[in-house]
Amino acid sequence: MTTIYDFSAKRLDGSDIALDAYKNQVLLIVNTASKCGFTPQYEGLEALQKTYGPKGFSVLGFPCNQFGGQEPGDAAAIGSFCQLTYDVTFPMFAKIEVNGDGADPLYAFLKAQKPGLLGLQGIKWNFTKFLVDRTGSVVERFAPTTKPWSLTGAIEGLL
Template identity: 70%
Template sequence: MTAITDFTVKAADGSSVALEAYRGQVLLIVNTASKCGFTPQYEGLEALHRDYAARGFEVLAFPCNQFGAQEPGDAAEIANFCSLTYDVTFPVFGKVDVNGAQADPLFDTLKAAAPGLLGSKAIKWNFTKFLVGRDGQVVDRYAPTTKPEDIRKDIEGLL
């Protein structure tokens, strides 16, 4: 299967970012939104990032407006919100679609590698999380209701 680090994605400023830069790291890839009931998870995601970054762990956030239009802002507004509200220091990329015909190919690959409940591929809501091993392969998928701290043991097992 294609390694996640083989993809190129859009940064918040619209430039291209090769995920090759994250090769050899453990990744937690999350579709996020600023106006969602799960938005306070940014705090837990940041805690994971700060605790494990030095050991080769990175959170990668991808804002998405497909669920209840809960990410209406542009890249500057999203970055400002994340920084000022949750002191986010991990990368927040450009806004993406995670489902449908316009879904980012990265998310198509994540969903295929780690289907959801009962084998469903579609992402059901904001803050769905995908854990990726150092080899660039998807290890697990977590529901939006899974708190970042509940993933800690799985992350530690990969570091």
């Protein structure tokens, strides 16, 4: 059976990392953007990271510019924004596409595992969230409007 551990991702610095580096952790995988109405969710995502990180949890941020051009910066600009504006400590990855022919393979997998409303696989907007259990299985998908703090029960249930 395929899990998220079968994929790799490119970090903001351009280096590759196999996602099995996050084995046995609960993960929240989020497509992010610096100039989105939902961008303030970085604060809540970081709060989740600080609260649950020591217990085996991590947020993984994947910048995406497919929705209204809301992530126009390069890797350096994205990293700087996240650090200076929200003091982000969770891993941020290189900018990817989440929909269409150029969709990152990880996101193709996430969408297939947990389609959205009416069974549609496409990501509707930035800050769509996928909750992954310690075995690498996708447990739940949350809409961009879902506030990070509202996920505490689901996260605690998996920890």
